[in-house]
Amino acid sequence: MEIKANLEAVKKSFKNPECKLIAVSKTKPVKLLMQAYESGIRDFGENKVQEIQEKQPKMPADVHWHMIGHLQRNKVKYIAPFVHLIHGVDSFKLLKEIEKQGKKVGRKIPVLLQIHIAEEESKFGFDKAELKDMIDDPEFQHLEHVLIRGLMGMTTFTEDENQIRKEFRSLKNLFDELKTQDLPDFVKLEELSMGMSGDYLIAQEEGSTMVRIGSAIFGARNY
Numbered sequence: 001m002e003i004k005a006n007l008e009a010v011k012k013s014f015k016n017p018e019c020k021l022i023a024v025s026k027t028k029p030v031k032l033l034m035q036a037y038e039s040g041i042r043d044f045g046e047n048k049v050q051e052i053q054e055k056q057p058k059m060p061a062d063v064h065w066h067m068i069g070h071l072q073r074n075k076v077k078y079i080a081p082f083v084h085l086i087h088g089v090d091s092f093k094l095l096k097e098i099e100k101q102g103k104k105v106g107r108k109i110p111v112l113l114q115i116h117i118a119e120e121e122s123k124f125g126f127d128k129a130e131l132k133d134m135i136d137d138p139e140f141q142h143l144e145h146v147l148i149r150g151l152m153g154m155t156t157f158t159e160d161e162n163q164i165r166k167e168f169r170s171l172k173n174l175f176d177e178l179k180t181q182d183l184p185d186f187v188k189l190e191e192l193s194m195g196m197s198g199d200y201l202i203a204q205e206e207g208s209t210m211v212r213i214g215s216a217i218f219g220a221r222n223y
């Protein structure tokens, strides 16, 4: 009941009703995911491969599983057969591993490139120079089992709205800039995954097409 009400409140607050909602269900039991499912949610986000593997067989087959956290290369194989979108592709090495696993299972695996927009050192992601190097690499031009569907970014952990807005804006600018470039066919820049429970309204104002919301739907997490 609470989850249904939370979902309604979140959706009602959206600045952009077209923006896609990914319900981030990490650490939460399947029982609660089912409540969200029954309220109409089909897109679930998890940040641990093991947890996706455990929950996936217990949930209805039409669920779209989003891998939103840092993904280790040696774990790509476990989600390659079914994952709907990998949000956190933060290196060419990881992208090449996804290509390899996509080939094995006969899929083109949809991914987003994670861009480093935060001031903090700790956050993962490509910086502009790394992105350019990858795009210019001849090996990049020949990928056949990945689909790059857009970009993803996470802001600095701060209360400072201006800082957050500035970082989202920098990601949107990069997104728009990349769209003007001549890129291979497997790159279709349609999605901008930015915004979580604390900052999704700012993210939507700055052009987000996809928000990843956990605690505002399922409540705070106990780790």
Ligand SMILES: *Cc1c(COP(=O)(O)O)cnc(C)c1O
Residues within 6 Å of the ligand: 024, 026, 047, 068, 069, 195, 196, 197, 198, 212, 213, 214, 215, 216
């Ligand atoms: C946990 C997580 C979220 C959701 O965070 P909330 O603050 O609970 O909405 C979004 N994106 C990523 C990458 C996460 O790991």
